[in-house]
Amino acid sequence: AQKITQTQPGMFVQEKEAVTLDCTYDTSDQSYGLFWYKQPSSGEMIFLIYQGSYDEQNATEGRYSLNFQKARKSANLVISASQLGDSAMYFCAMREGRVTGGGNKLTFGTGTQLKVEL
C-alpha cells in the first residue's frame, strides 16, 4: 500500500480563491510527522508546513493551513487567497517514527500540480 497518497494529479483555482490539496497517509506508528512542500518549475523544494501526530491543533503558516484528521489519516493542505505565484507542484510527505537526532527519512506522495488562474 502507498504510504502517502495524493489523488489529485492536477488542480485549477482562481486567483484569490481558497484551494484544498488532498493527502492521505498510512502508517502504524503512533509518532509521525507530516510535511507539505512546494516545488516551482525551478525545481527547488520549499518547506511550507508541518504537523506532528501528537499536535492537537491544526498547523497554520500564513496562508497555509493543514487540515489534520487523524482518525481518517488525512492531512490536507489549504491555501487561502491563492496567488499566481502559488502555481507549482505540491508534495505531501511523512516521517515515520520518533524524531531522531540526525534526521529521519521522508516518504513523498506523487504530488499535485496546482495552477492558479486569473
Added chain:
Amino acid sequence: GAVVSQHPSWVICKSGTSVKIECRSLDFQATTMFWYRQFPKQSLMLMATSNEGSKATYEQGVEKDKFLINHASLTLSTLTVTSAHPEDSSFYICSASRGLTKNIQYFGAGTRLSVL
C-alpha cells in the same frame, strides 16, 4: 534565504565521465543529509542517507558503486555519479534536517544532470 546550498545547478557531461555534486548546509551542522532523485513529473525517490563520518545508507535498488556519497564534514556531503550514462540523466536534490523538534528537511535547489 536558502539554508542548504547545492552545486552545480546544471551539468552536462559525456558518457563515461564522473560528475560530483555538492550539498552544503549553510548555517547549521547536519550529521545527516539525504540524496534524492526525481524524474520528470514524478515524485522524489530517496537514494541514500548520508551520515557524517560513516558510510552512507543506500536504498534498495540504488547502486552504491555508481552513486558514491561522501560526508566528510558536518556541513558538506557530496554525491559522485561514476561512469555516467544517459540513463543517469535526472534531477538530483539533497536535503538536510535542521533542529530536533520537527526535523524539517530543507532542500538544495537541485542539480539537473544531462549525460550525452
